[in-house]
Structure formats: C-alpha cells, structure tokens
Amino acid sequence: MRRFLRTVILMLCMAAVLAFTAAAAEKKDSQSAVTAKKVSGKTYLYYKDTGKKVKGLTGLQELPKGSKNYYYFQNNKGRIYASGWFNKGKNYYYASKNGKLKSGWQTIGKKRYFFNRKTLVRSTGWKNVNGKYYYFNSKGAQVTKWLKWKKYTFYLDPANGHARTTGWKTIDKKTYYFNSKGRMQTGWFTVNGKKYYANKSGVRKTGLVTINGKKYYLDKKDNGAMKTGWVTVKGKKYYMSKSGSKKGQAVTGWMTSGKSRYYFNSSGVMQKGWLTLGNKKYYLNPSNGKMVTGKKTISGKTYDFGKKGYLTTTPTGAWSIKVNQGTNVVTVYRGSTPVKAMLCSVGLNGATPNGTRYITDKLRWHELMGPSWGQYCEHLSTSPNSVWSSYLFHSVPYNRYRDPRSMSASAYNMLGQAASHGCIRLNVESAKYIYDNVPIGTKVTIFRGTSANDPLGKPSLKKIPSWQTWDPTDPNI
Incomplete structure (x- = not known):
C-alpha cells in the first residue's frame, strides 16, 4: 500500500514538472521572435531561436507578445495569411509579404485605408480617428473631396488629410458652410445669430439677390450675412424689413418711418x-x-x-390694358399712366396665348366652358373688327346662370396664379371696372414678364372659406 502511494505521488510530481516545463516553454515561445517562410507556395511562421514551426495557434495572434506585430493563423499548424487581402466573413485584413497585418493608416495601390489598431479590420463608412471624421467606401478606400451620403453633402478636405470639413470653406473660389456635423447647408441657415443663404449647390450668395420672388441684401463685407434697414446698391436705395415674417425682404409700395413716408417700386427701389x-x-x-x-x-x-x-x-389719353402672365396681374392704363392693377388667373400650362388683342363686345352674363357662367365679360379678338374669340375677360365662374351665389370658392382663391382654360379671370370688382370704364376697341397686350413690369405692383388676395359661394367684391351682394 505504501509503495502504491509513493508511486502515485511520484507520478503527480512528474506531471506537475512537465506541465510547468510546457507552460514555461509556451511562455518562452510567446516571447520569442518569429519569422515567416514560404514552403510549397504556403507561408508559415517559425521561431527564430529554435527554427521550429509555430503550432497550436489559430486566428489573430500577437507575436511576440507586446510587439504589436499581428498575424492571422489559418490553422494550428503554423500556416498564416500573407501578401495581400483576405477576409473572415465581413471583416477584411491586409497582410504584408512576411504575414504582418497592417494597422492604422496605410496606402495600398495608391489608395488610402484605415485599419482598426486593435482589431486590424479594414474600416468602412464614417470613422473617427483622433477626433477627426473620415469616410471610407464599401471597399475601404478613403473618399476625398465631395461626398454625397444619404440626403447630405460633405466635403472631405485635402488640406486636412481629407477629414470632414465644418464651418466656412472656400472651394474653387466659391464659399460654402458646413454645420457641426459636416453637412453642407442650402437655403437659409443661421450662424452665430446671423442669417445667410446658399443656393441648391450650397454656394453662399452675396449682394442684392432675389429669393422666391423677394429681394434681400446679403452683405459681402459681413461674409454674406442678411442685412435689414437701409442699404444702397449701385446708387439705388432699398429698405429691408427689420422684423416679422418679412424680415430682410425689400419693402415695396409705401413705407412709413417715423413721421416720413417713402415709396418703393415693385423692384424695391426707393423713388x-x-x-x-x-x-x-x-x-x-x-x-x-x-x-x-x-x-x-x-x-x-x-x-x-x-x-x-x-x-x-x-389721367387722359387712350385706354389700354396689359396682362402679365408671369405674375398674373392686369394693369389698366390711360395714355402712359397706369391707373389700376388687378389680380387675375391666366390659363394653365400656357393656355392663354401671348400677343395683341382687342375688346370687341360687352356681355353682362355669358356662358363659359362646363357649362358655367361669367359676369362682366368681354371677348378678346385678334382684330378690333372681329367679335369671335375663344378668350375673354370675365369674373370667376359661376355654376348657375345669373346666380351670383353659385361661385366656385376654390377658383376665387386661385386668383393671382394660373388656373383657367385660357380666359383671363378677375374678381367681380375688377371685371366690372373694365366693363364700366374701358371701351370696346381697347388694345390688350398679353405677355409673360416679371414683377418689374407691374408699375402698380401686385394686389393681395384675401382668401374666402370653401363654403362661401359669392364674390366678396360683388357690389350687388
């Protein structure tokens, strides 16, 4: 029995010694320098001091430990990846000829890549490197200069290692603004409490500009910031609204400032x-x-x-009428003096032809398309001696003959924009003015212009509720 116990104890001691020796050897191996050798077209890793093949390791390994030299073992027999790209699932790596994996910034085939310094995986998409953001395409190559990502535009600046740009940036003599997330700004945007404007391409605008039909002054001396109050441009004075929904817009028409009154034409120029x-x-x-x-x-x-x-x-002189299809404004003249401006609706999609026509008759009520009916109508013929024409001045259409309470509210609310089949629609007050004052034979010029062609400006429209079936300007109601 004692002999048996001595034998067991001896065997346990020998096992412990062997385990310690193996662990020590393994530790020694992990600290030993390694070198790669190619055998039959395959690359293996060997210990430099013993010449033995590295075995028993798989996957990503650092050899020697603490050296920051990483290898990727294909199996436990010492074979490693070398000389180029390889992937494990969606993760891509790059190994040099000696099998060392690339990390950090690397130039491969004239393209720049970034490999995670811990995992050695190739980066794609946005990557924060030392506080700067870079973008890599689906194959890991760094994207430079302009980038469209989702619905946003970015600039990856060559002067800053192609990092994402923020703030003001002048590119090819054009100035852009990128917010704190690097997104290029378009339209109106605010920086430090000041308003700026960039077009659809992101280019900052300066000077006197027209935006959605309204004039603004963007001061080049102040980096393009929107100005309010008095401004002078090429000797012409403008006044930009200081508050409210029209802030920054050039005033048109009359303006009272203190005890003084000023008048600005349709282009905003002080008269x-x-x-x-x-x-x-x-x-x-x-x-x-x-x-x-x-x-x-x-x-x-x-x-x-x-x-x-x-x-x-x-005013004296011959009557004449001008119809501006570009603004849907009718202006009535005596001689060269404009005497009245009216909102109208010309034809949709160019249905009203440009050119010269003449008023050839007057009709209190007249059947229109639909059928529908109009009040205070005049045919507009190409000759003063011809009555027939498909085009007329008339009121907003009514659903019933001689019933001023059967008007279309939606058609009335379209005054000031193209909406008709080709005729020129007016509210009752305007249609009646022409009917009562402008004689048969009067010349009517139809053209497509801008607000600069409307000397009395464009009247405003107070819309009516959908249930209202009468024209609020009709004197007979």
Missing part, C-alpha cells in the same frame, strides 16, 4: 421726384425720397400737396 399712382400725383424729395406734404415750390411753380401728400389728377 424720388414726381410719382403718379392712379389719379394721384406725389412729389418725393429728390435728396432723401421723403414724401412732400403741404405747399412746395418745384421748378418755380408752387403746389399744395395737402396733409396726405398728393395732387388729384384725372
């Missing part, structure tokens, strides 16, 4: 000298544009403009 609006004549101080009131001597003649600042005149 000076004589100004005629309808049958009223004003005088605006030539030096500062302020409207004159009371008595004033001009060129040796004294006028009395009264408290309201105008002389009442009766």
Whole structure:
C-alpha cells in the first residue's frame, strides 16, 4: 500500500514538472521572435531561436507578445495569411509579404485605408480617428473631396488629410458652410445669430439677390450675412424689413418711418421726384425720397400737396390694358399712366396665348366652358373688327346662370396664379371696372414678364372659406 502511494505521488510530481516545463516553454515561445517562410507556395511562421514551426495557434495572434506585430493563423499548424487581402466573413485584413497585418493608416495601390489598431479590420463608412471624421467606401478606400451620403453633402478636405470639413470653406473660389456635423447647408441657415443663404449647390450668395420672388441684401463685407434697414446698391436705395415674417425682404409700395413716408417700386427701389399712382400725383424729395406734404415750390411753380401728400389728377389719353402672365396681374392704363392693377388667373400650362388683342363686345352674363357662367365679360379678338374669340375677360365662374351665389370658392382663391382654360379671370370688382370704364376697341397686350413690369405692383388676395359661394367684391351682394 505504501509503495502504491509513493508511486502515485511520484507520478503527480512528474506531471506537475512537465506541465510547468510546457507552460514555461509556451511562455518562452510567446516571447520569442518569429519569422515567416514560404514552403510549397504556403507561408508559415517559425521561431527564430529554435527554427521550429509555430503550432497550436489559430486566428489573430500577437507575436511576440507586446510587439504589436499581428498575424492571422489559418490553422494550428503554423500556416498564416500573407501578401495581400483576405477576409473572415465581413471583416477584411491586409497582410504584408512576411504575414504582418497592417494597422492604422496605410496606402495600398495608391489608395488610402484605415485599419482598426486593435482589431486590424479594414474600416468602412464614417470613422473617427483622433477626433477627426473620415469616410471610407464599401471597399475601404478613403473618399476625398465631395461626398454625397444619404440626403447630405460633405466635403472631405485635402488640406486636412481629407477629414470632414465644418464651418466656412472656400472651394474653387466659391464659399460654402458646413454645420457641426459636416453637412453642407442650402437655403437659409443661421450662424452665430446671423442669417445667410446658399443656393441648391450650397454656394453662399452675396449682394442684392432675389429669393422666391423677394429681394434681400446679403452683405459681402459681413461674409454674406442678411442685412435689414437701409442699404444702397449701385446708387439705388432699398429698405429691408427689420422684423416679422418679412424680415430682410425689400419693402415695396409705401413705407412709413417715423413721421416720413417713402415709396418703393415693385423692384424695391426707393423713388424720388414726381410719382403718379392712379389719379394721384406725389412729389418725393429728390435728396432723401421723403414724401412732400403741404405747399412746395418745384421748378418755380408752387403746389399744395395737402396733409396726405398728393395732387388729384384725372389721367387722359387712350385706354389700354396689359396682362402679365408671369405674375398674373392686369394693369389698366390711360395714355402712359397706369391707373389700376388687378389680380387675375391666366390659363394653365400656357393656355392663354401671348400677343395683341382687342375688346370687341360687352356681355353682362355669358356662358363659359362646363357649362358655367361669367359676369362682366368681354371677348378678346385678334382684330378690333372681329367679335369671335375663344378668350375673354370675365369674373370667376359661376355654376348657375345669373346666380351670383353659385361661385366656385376654390377658383376665387386661385386668383393671382394660373388656373383657367385660357380666359383671363378677375374678381367681380375688377371685371366690372373694365366693363364700366374701358371701351370696346381697347388694345390688350398679353405677355409673360416679371414683377418689374407691374408699375402698380401686385394686389393681395384675401382668401374666402370653401363654403362661401359669392364674390366678396360683388357690389350687388
């Protein structure tokens, strides 16, 4: 029995010694330098000091430990990946000829890549490296300069290692702004409390610009910031609204500032000298544009403009009408003087032809397409001697003959934009004005212009509720 116990104890001691020896050998091996050798076209790893093949290791391994030299073993017999790309599932690696895996920034075949310094995996998509963001395509190559990602545009700056740009950046003599996430800004945007504007391509605009039909001044001296108040551009004065929904927009029409009144045309330019609006004549101080009131001597003649600042005149000369399809505005003239502006609806998709026409008749009610009916109608013929025409001035259409309470509210609310089949629709007040005042034979010019062609501007429209079936301007209701 004692002999048996001695034998068991001896065997346990020998096993412990062997295990310790193996562990020590393994530890020694893990600290030993290694070298790669190619055998029959396959690359294996060997210990330099013993010349033995590295065995028993698989996957990603650091050899020697602490050296930051990594290898990827294909099996436990010492074979490693070498000389190029390889992948494990979706993870891609790159091994040099001696099998060492690349890490960090690497240039391979003229393209830049970044390999995670811990996992050695090739990066794709956005990557934060030392606080800077870079972008790598689906194959891991670094993307440079302009990048479209989802619905955003970025600039990966060559001057900064192709890192994502933020803030102001001038590229090819054009200035852009990228927010804190690197997204290029378009349209209106705010930086440090100031408003700026960039077009669809992201290019910052400066100077006097028109945006959605409204003029703004973006001060080049202030990096393109939107200005309010008085501005002078090429000798012309404008006033940009200081508050409200129209902040920054150039004022048109009359403006009161303190005790002074000014007038700005449809382009926003402050007017000076004589100004005629309808049958009223004003005088605006030539030096500062302020409207004159009371008595004033001009060129040796004294006028009395009264408290309201105008002389009442009766325009003379032949009647004429201009229809601006670009703005859906009708302007009535006596001689060269514009006397009345009206909102209209011309034809959709160019259904109203441009050109010269003449008023050839007057019809109190007239059947239109549909059928529907219009009030205060005039045919517009190509000759003053021809009555027939497919095009008319008329009110917004009604569903029933001689029933002013059967109007289409939706058609009324479209005044100021193209909506008809080709005729020129007006509200009742405007249609009746032409019917009552403008004679048969009057010349009508139809053209496509801009707001600059509307000397009295574009009247506003107060929309009506969908249930309302009468024209609020109709004097008979």
